[in-house]
Amino acid sequence: MATILTVDDSASMRQMVNFTLKGAGYEVIEAVDGVDALSKAKGTNPDAVLTDVNMPNMDGITLIQELRKLPSYRHTPMLMLTTESSGDMKSKGRTAGATGWLVKPFNPEQLLATIKKVIA
Amino acid sequence: MTIDISQFHGVFFEESFEGLEVMESELLELDASNPDTESINNIFRAAHSIKGGSGSFGFNDITNFTHVLETLLDEVRSDKHKLNQDEVNLLLSTVDCLREMLTAARDGTDIDQAQVKSIHDELERALGNDSVTEAEAEEDNVVDDNDSEAIASALEWHVHFAPHLHLFQTGNDPLRMFRELEELGTLTSAANLSKLPPFNKYDAEECYLSWDLVLVTEANEEQIKEVFEWVEDDCELSIEQANQQEASNVVNVVADKAAPISEDADASKVEPIVDKKKAADKKAGANNESTSIRVNISKVDALINMVGELVITQSMLSQFGEEFDIKNIEKLNEGLKQLERNTRELQENVMQIRMLxxxxxxxxxxxxxxxxxxxxxxxxxxxxxxxxxxxxxxxxxxxxxxxxxxxxxxxxxxxxxxxxxxxxxxxxxxxxxxxxxxxxxxxxxxxxxxxxxxxxxxxxxxxxxxxxxxxxxxxxxxxxxxxxxxxxxxxxxxxxxxxxxxxxxxxxxxxxxxxxxxxxxxxxxxxxxxxxxxxxLTLAILDGQLIRVGTQTYIIPLISIIESLQTNIENTKSITGDVELYRLRDDYIPVVRLHSIFNIACDSAKLNDGLLVVAEAEGQKIGLFVDDLLAQQQVVIKSLETNYKKVEGMSGATILGDGTVAMILDISSLIRLYREQAEYKTSSAMNNQAA
Structure with a gap:
């Protein structure tokens, strides 16, 4: 089954996202911020990355930029979790190499639908 | 697949309250005239998380409220808005209001809507939005428009999709979009291979193809555009309705940056969950505050380690038991010592879990x-x-x-x-x-x-x-x-x-x-x-001094004991019958004979034969006359009230190593008991002592 690297500094969002994904049969690697994600990413090769944008230590945009520099992450789908107020975040994310985004608030069903888009 | 998201609420509330604390402490230290960027970022991040979480978990009123707060903070963050001290105070009230809203959402109680509205409006004013109601009305209109568009019959759409070369490098795949379009209706596609380079110049990481798609669907233009939302900057895209040939219907998405994402629609989809959730919460009703505890993972790891060692010790000991040989008594003792150490460490570690x-x-x-x-x-x-x-x-x-x-x-x-x-x-x-x-x-x-x-x-x-x-x-x-x-x-x-x-x-x-x-x-x-x-440090364990009166063992909390001494009859003064005072340096303290208070037999009633434990409670010293001092040890407190009833003079009971039950003495309650028993004689003795 596909593995997804999820990155969020909010414990409740992490819990909700990870529970939902695991419930749908995905393997999940959890990280609490960009720095944590980057160090965890180096040892593995997930099928998709799902990251929050606004996080301490390293934000989601920088994380995507850094990940894209790694050879094994050149084509990995990377999704940002963003809010509607951060309109220019989307274009920043795209420039950084994000595949797409999921707009907060979202419910578990919307999350799974979005994940299914990028993991065939 | 339906998932009950209410199971994540506990963590959401916990971290939201923590977020509010961060906001509060940062706001209190904030210098309005020259705000620290990192502080503003921390405040913003906390508000942002609360907004994101409340939206996802269906607390829409909190989301709407936090949205205004977040917008204001965002403007402060990007130097578009200068804060003044009044606004810092407004932000502090906002934190209070949010705390109340979260508490109400958690406990399923009602909240003072007028107060929420007034703070909400003040935030809007700070943002320079005076006409709050107009904006809201407009929002409603947008939803209506979307709804009316959704009711349409099947139409034929021509979509031209020419991705830029680097499309694959964002992890996007045209196939995904085609699959999504297929879900909307009937799709036929034709690939344009004209840009494909000769094989020796071919780079597998670049996208040379473009497509002309024909989609017959009931979906509207927005829904088709939404499929390409993630790539709208990375392609040339045109969506044209075939039945009407007017040029005005040709939409160039690339130029149309402000393409509305159907968030309003999303929000309305979430709403029914909110209602269900609120009803469920009201049923649960009670305050969930102290039922859970967040424990640092290192403490749990330490605990698991301890249990591991305990298991090793246990298996070692049971081996001795199976093939016991008196020659191994030394090793057995060693094992028992190890068991004792393990148990103590385990106890300390378990206590650690409750420590904050x-x-x-x-x-x-x-x-x-x-x-x-x-x-x-x-x-x-x-x-x-x-x-x-x-x-x-x-x-x-x-x-x-x-x-x-x-x-x-x-x-x-x-x-x-x-x-x-x-x-x-x-x-x-x-x-x-x-x-x-x-x-x-x-x-x-x-x-x-x-x-x-x-x-x-x-x-x-x-x-x-x-x-x-x-x-x-x-x-x-x-x-x-x-x-x-x-x-x-x-x-x-x-x-x-x-x-x-x-x-x-x-x-x-x-x-x-x-x-x-x-x-x-x-x-x-x-x-x-x-x-x-x-x-x-804890209410569950107490450092106690074991004492003996006759055949009974009692425990005095070590914290109450000042000293213990061999009595010297010459220092004793008897006044008015029962009341005895003991001269302790420059002080006279009443002697409390435990055997007479509890009406039990003692070894000897003569003061010279026993010991005096000087204890203090509520500023009053007393000398407890006991037969003997035993060990000092930590005891686990068992409540008498929950298991039996409140007993005057005792704060609880414990079970000793040999399985017997020992009472834990409550010094201040003992003093009251002593006073009652000795009536006015004692009170005069106390007064003498105080003088």
């Missing part, structure tokens, strides 16, 4: 001091130290109110007005220190102010007026200071709304005593006062 840093309790004080000093027109600097000192969660919850009361008291009665301070040659700004540290098996919390100190004469006079003492009594300064803890004592001439809330210092003292702790005050006129609270 006192910062949880201290965190509320910066705000309290800020608000109170503003209200009273005083200048006060709060200094915290030892915030990482840990104590039991239950103790922490119960010490909160007494601490608040003592801090309020220091601010209200202790620290003087700025002009008084200047006149007294002190710095204009008063200092309030809150310190916490471990000492022995206790946690000590100090509340130190550099105010005027306690007024001995006024306290003395008040105590006389209240009939607590006689006008001609000669009391030491400490004894006078302790009078403030007497029931019904208040020195404030006017009951202020700061500390005079009908709760006296006697309640503070009783609450602390109920936790097995003591509070004392030291004060120096003109220099300030220090309140010291000493609490056991």
């Amino acid at each position: 840093p006192i910062s949880f309790s201290f965190n509320r004080f910066p705000r309290l001091v800020h608000d109170l000093s503003n209200k009273l027109g005083k200048k006060i600097e709060l200094k915290l130290s030892g915030e990482a000192t840990e104590l039991d969660k239950t103790v922490m919850e119960k010490i909160g109110d007494p601490l608040v009361h003592l801090v309020r008291n220091s601010i209200d009665h202790g620290i003087e007005m700025p002009d008084e301070r200047l006149a007294a040659g002190k710095p204009e700004t008063g200092t309030l220190n809150l310190n916490a540290y471990h000492e022995g098996g206790n946690i000590v919390i100090e509340i130190v102010d550099d105010g005027a100190g306690l007024n001995r004469d006024r306290i003395f006079q008040k105590a006389v007026d209240r009939g607590l003492i006689k006008a001609d009594e000669d009391l030491s300064d400490d004894k006078v200071n302790e009078l403030i803890f007497s029931a019904g004592f208040s020195t404030a001439e006017q009951v202020s709304d700061v500390s005079g809330r009908g709760v006296g210092m006697d309640v503070v003292k009783r609450n602390i005593h109920d936790l097995g702790g003591v509070v004392e005050v030291k004060s120096e006129a003109g220099k300030g006062s220090t309140f010291t609270i000493r609490l056991p």
Whole structure:
């Protein structure tokens, strides 16, 4: 089954996202911020990355930029979790190499639908 | 697949409350004229998380409220908006309001909507949006438009999709979009291979193809555009309705950056969940506050380690048991010692799990001091130290109110007005220190102010007026200071709304005593006062001194014991029959014979044959006459009240190593019991001692 690297500094969002994904049969690697994600990413090769944008230590945009520099992450789908107020975040994310985004608030069903888009 | 998201609410509320604390403490330290970027970022991040979470978990009113807050903070963050002190105060009220909203959402209770609305409007005004209602009306219109568009019959759409070369490098795949389009209706596609380079120049990571798609669908243009939402900057895209040939219907998405994403539609999809959720919460009703605890993972790991070692020891011991040989007695003893060590460490580690840093309790004080000093027109600097000192969660919850009361008291009665301070040659700004540290098996919390100190004469006079003492009594300064803890004592001439809330210092003292702790005050006129609270680290375990009276074993809390001594009959004075006093250096203390209080047999009733354990409670020393002192050990407290009923003189019971039950003595309750038994004779003896 596909593995997804999820990155969020909010414990409740992490819990909700990870529970939902695991419930749908995905393997999940959890990280609490960009720095944590980057160090965890180096040892593995997930099928998709799902990251929050606004996080301490390293934000989601920088994380995507850094990940894209790694050879094994050149084509990995990377999704940002963003809010509607951060309109220019989307274009920043795209420039950084994000595949797409999921707009907060979202419910578990919307999350799974979005994940299914990028993991065939 | 449906997932019940209410199971994540606990963590959401917990982290939201933590977020509010971060916001509050950052706001309190914020210099409005020159805000620190990192502070603003932290405040923004906390608000942002609360908004994101509340939206996802279906608390839409919190989302809407936080949205305005977040927008304001975002403008501050990007220097579009300059904060002033009034707005910082508004943000603090916003934090309070959010806290109430979250509490209401958690407990399923109602909230003062008018207050929420007024803060919401104030935030809007700060943003320069005066016409709040118009904006809301507009939002509604957008939803309506979307709805009307959705009702349409099947139409044929021609889509031209020419991705830029680098499309694959964003992890996007045209196939995904085609699959999604297929879900909307019937799709036929034709690939344009004209840009495909010769094989030797072909780069597998670039996208050379473009497509012309024909989609027959009931979906509207927005829905088709949405499929390409993620790539709209990375392609040329046109969507054209085939049935109507007018050029005006050709939409170039690339140019149309402001393509509305159907968030309104999403939000409305979430709403039914909210209603269900609210109903469920109302049913649950009760306050969920203290039922869960967040534990650092390292503590859990330590516990697992300990259990691992315990299992090893256990298997080692059972091996000895199976093939026992007297030659192995040495090893058996070793194993038992190891077991003892494991058990002790395990116990300590389990206790650790309930331990939280006192910062949880201290965190509320910066705000309290800020608000109170503003209200009273005083200048006060709060200094915290030892915030990482840990104590039991239950103790922490119960010490909160007494601490608040003592801090309020220091601010209200202790620290003087700025002009008084200047006149007294002190710095204009008063200092309030809150310190916490471990000492022995206790946690000590100090509340130190550099105010005027306690007024001995006024306290003395008040105590006389209240009939607590006689006008001609000669009391030491400490004894006078302790009078403030007497029931019904208040020195404030006017009951202020700061500390005079009908709760006296006697309640503070009783609450602390109920936790097995003591509070004392030291004060120096003109220099300030220090309140010291000493609490056991946990309510579940107690360091006890085992004593023996006849065949019975009792436990005296070590914290109550001052000293133990061999009695010398020459130091004993008998007055009026039963009452005996023992001369302890310059002091006379009443001798409390445990065997007569509990009406049991003892080895010898002669004072010379036994020992005297000097214990203290509520400022009163007594000498407990016992047959023998046994070991000192930690005992696990079992409540008598829950298992039997409250017994005067006892605070609980414990089970000793040999399986027998021993009672834990409660010194202050023993003193009451002794007084009752000895009636007026004792009271006169106490008075003599006090004199």
